């Protein structure tokens with residue numbers, strides 16, 4: 001392997017830039033040439049490819065988002081589209097790729113590997129929903145943003161004796177919601193892993209009011225229920241002013257935390273080293289503070305994310 005490419009794909013996450021930087025700098029350090037592929041698999045298909053030198057990644061370690069751009073490109077699921085994309089890799093003499101993204105991006109990486117272009121997947125998503133790693137790049141930054149938002153909501157809901165529902169991202173993974181609930185001291189946490197009953201939640205809220213609680217924060221993972229409707233129901237049932245706040249894409253932006261920059265730097269460097277060992281079709285994780293790697297398909301199809309029951313119990317007992 002002499003020349004590698006790097007791309008970011010799927011939803012962006014803070015820390016992706018730090019990962020790209022690490023791929024470029026480690027690659028150059030180990031005598032490789034590194035090319036940036038802009039706008040994910042779509043850009044690969046369109047030939048948006050440029051060489052990167054060490055200065056191309058100056059002043060990006062502290063920037064959120066991804067300077068390479070990202071895209072959703074469902075066409076990449078078709079063999080023909082991938083063959084066309086491979087023509088571009090051939091044109092630029094790129095032998096191997098580092099793909100930073102979520103599980104969808106991993107599928108693309110696996111397929112390219114099977115077609116003779118070894119790829120390594122780096123988990124970049126705020127959702128923390130990828131198996132084989134305790135943390136994904138972007139999770140820690142998003143967690144801090146959500147906690148700050150909850151702190152702000154607490155100020156105003158305490159002043160107005162209001163019930164606040166905060167809708168938090170994570171797709172179908174409750175890690176961001178659970179972490180934010182514990183760090184933000186939310187009264188209730190609703191996550192997909194534990195199921196949801198509106199009647200039960202209403203009962204708990206009423207019990208809280210009976211105990212003398214004048215304001216409350218409900219941390220709610222996205223895709224569980226319609227939070228605006230829930231706010232109406234709570235207000236009708238309790239007589240307490242209730243508001244829903246959907247944090248939305250605010251959670252995806254901003255300066256990456258030190259943790260995310262360090263994780264991204266380690267993962268980017270590790271990915272390049274794996275490629276140099278002729279390892280393709282692998283994805284990277286951090287487990288017990290150590291870098292690990294697994295077969296991508298095994299990871300997506302067979303590995304399960306462990307649920308943090310201890311943290312869930314804590315959110316309950318500290319409320």
Ligand code: ATP
Nearest residue numbers: 010011041072073076077101102103104105107108
């Ligand atoms: P996030 O978790 O942030 O949404 P993701 O990587 O899972 O990130 P997707 O949109 O699912 O996001 O996937 C990103 C891209 O990967 C897709 O737009 C597509 O180009 C490619 N991709 C997804 N699934 C496949 C597949 N089965 N085969 C080939 N390429 C795929």
